[in-house]
Amino acid sequence: MDENYKKAIQERLDNFEKQISEASDIPLFQEVRQCLLNACYRAAYVMTWVCVAESIRNKLFKLRDNDPDIESAVISIENKDKEGGSTDEKILESSKYIGISKIDKNKLDHIWKRRNLYAHPTAKSPLVEEVMYAIAETVNLVLSKPPMIKRDIIPELMKKLFEQKNFFDLENSEKIEDYAYSLSNRFLEDDLAYFIDENKFNEMRRFELHSGDLIMSCSGTMGKIAIAPENIKKGIINQALLKLSTSKQISNVFLKLWMQSESFQENLRIYSQGAAIKNVASVAILKNVEIILPSLSEQNLIVDYIQEMSGKYEYLKSKLTQRLEHLKALKASILDSAFRGAL
Numbered sequence: 001m002d003e004n005y006k007k008a009i010q011e012r013l014d015n016f017e018k019q020i021s022e023a024s025d026i027p028l029f030q031e032v033r034q035c036l037l038n039a040c041y042r043a044a045y046v047m048t049w050v051c052v053a054e055s056i057r058n059k060l061f062k063l064r065d066n067d068p069d070i071e072s073a074v075i076s077i078e079n080k081d082k083e084g085g086s087t088d089e090k091i092l093e094s095s096k097y098i099g100i101s102k103i104d105k106n107k108l109d110h111i112w113k114r115r116n117l118y119a120h121p122t123a124k125s126p127l128v129e130e131v132m133y134a135i136a137e138t139v140n141l142v143l144s145k146p147p148m149i150k151r152d153i154i155p156e157l158m159k160k161l162f163e164q165k166n167f168f169d170l171e172n173s174e175k176i177e178d179y180a181y182s183l184s185n186r187f188l189e190d191d192l193a194y195f196i197d198e199n200k201f202n203e204m205r206r207f208e209l210h211s212g213d214l215i216m217s218c219s220g221t222m223g224k225i226a227i228a229p230e231n232i233k234k235g236i237i238n239q240a241l242l243k244l245s246t247s248k249q250i251s252n253v254f255l256k257l258w259m260q261s262e263s264f265q266e267n268l269r270i271y272s273q274g275a276a277i278k279n280v281a282s283v284a285i286l287k288n289v290e291i292i293l294p295s296l297s298e299q300n301l302i303v304d305y306i307q308e309m310s311g312k313y314e315y316l317k318s319k320l321t322q323r324l325e326h327l328k329a330l331k332a333s334i335l336d337s338a339f340r341g342a343l
Contacts, residue, residue, distance in 0.1 A: 005336060006037065009132070013037075016135060019144040025055045029143065036131055042118045045126045048134045049115035052108055052142050053091050059098045059147035060091075070097045088112060095142075104141045111137060129332035133325055196236070207236040207243065212252050214244040216259065223268045225259045227252055244286075254299040257306055258291060 013033050020026055028051045035044035057077065064074045073094035080087045092112060095105055111134050118126055126134075196204075209215065211232050217224040218240055237243050246252045258264060267289060294302070 002336065009128070010037065012132065013135070016139045016143075019139050021144055021146040022055065022058065024058055025051065025143050028054055032135065036128070036135075039128075041128060041131050042125045044131045045118045045134060046115050048131065048138055049088075049111055052111065052138050053088055055142050056091050056095050056098065056100075057087070060094055062147050063098065067097065070094070073097060098147055099145065100141065107137055108141060127329040127333040128336055129329035130325075132332075133329065201234075201236065204236050209235060209237050209243060210245065212246070214246070214252055214256055214259070216242045216244070218242050223259075223265050225256050227256055242286075249296060250293065251296060251299040251303060253303045257303065264289070 013036070017026065017029060017033075020029060028047065032044055032047045032051060035041075035047055060070055060074050060077070064071045073090070077087050077090050077094070080090055092105065092108060095108065096102075100108070114126070114130075114134070117124060201208075209228050209232060211228055211230050213228045215226050215228060215237060244255070246255055293299075
C-alpha cells in the first residue's frame, strides 16, 4: 500500500475509533485496524464482522435485566453457545432489540454474508475499499451507538425501584445516582414521553389515537404522514400533530398515499405559509381539499399496485447502490495497484 494512501486510511480509522461509544468494542476494532494496515484484507473483513457480532451481543447482555424480550434473546444465544453452534444469525435477529432497523439489519446481513465468503477457502479476497466500506457501516450502524432501552420498559423499571424492597439499599445514594445516570443515557430523546392523569385524558378524549388512525405533523417537518400501528397504547396526540380517522368507505393506506402525493403536499405548503398556528391551518386546508374517491375495491387495487412498484424501486435502488460501491472499490484497488507498481 502506497504510504500516502496508507496515511489516508489511518486518518479514517482514527476518526472511526473516536466514534465508538463502548470502550469494550475498541480492542477488537484495533485488531481490524492492524489487519488492514498490514494488507491482510480477508482477515480485516472477517474481524470487522466479529466487531459487529460482539458489539451487538455485549449490548444485549447489558440490557437483559431491563427487558424481558432481550432476556429471552440472550438465553437463546447462550443455549446456542452451549450446543457449540454459531450464534451469528441469532445475534443478528436480536439486533432489533437495541434499535437496529430492518433496513440497517439488511446492511449488516450483507456484511455477514461477505464475511462467510472470505472466511472460507474460496480464493477470494476483498478490495481495500470494500473493507473500508464494511468498517464505515459497522461504526455507523453499531459501534457508535450505545445500548438503548425501549420506551415501554420505563414503567417496569419504575416498578422495580419503588416496589421491590431490596432492589437498592436506600441509604446508598451514590449507587442510586449511578443507576439513574446509567439509565438516562440509554433512552432515546424521542422516547421520553410525558403523561397526563385520567381526568385530563377524559377531558381530551377526542384527541385519543386509535389503531389505523392517520397522524400528520403540523410543525417542523410539516406534512409527514403515518398510520397508528396495531395494539397502540392508550394515549392522546399533542398539539404538533393532526389526527384523521377514516370511514369504512376509505382505505387508510390509500388516504396516506394520497396525502403523500406531490399535489397534496404542494397545497399544504401553499396554504400553510405564514400561518401562526400550523395545525389549525392544516385542518382548514383538509376541509377544503377535494379528493377523487374510487370504490373501496379500486382503492385496494391502487394501493397494491403502488406498493408493488415501490418494492421494485427499492430493490433496483439497492442494486444500484451496491454496484456504485463496487465501482468505488474497484477504482480504489486500481489506484492502490498503480501506486505499488503492480499494474
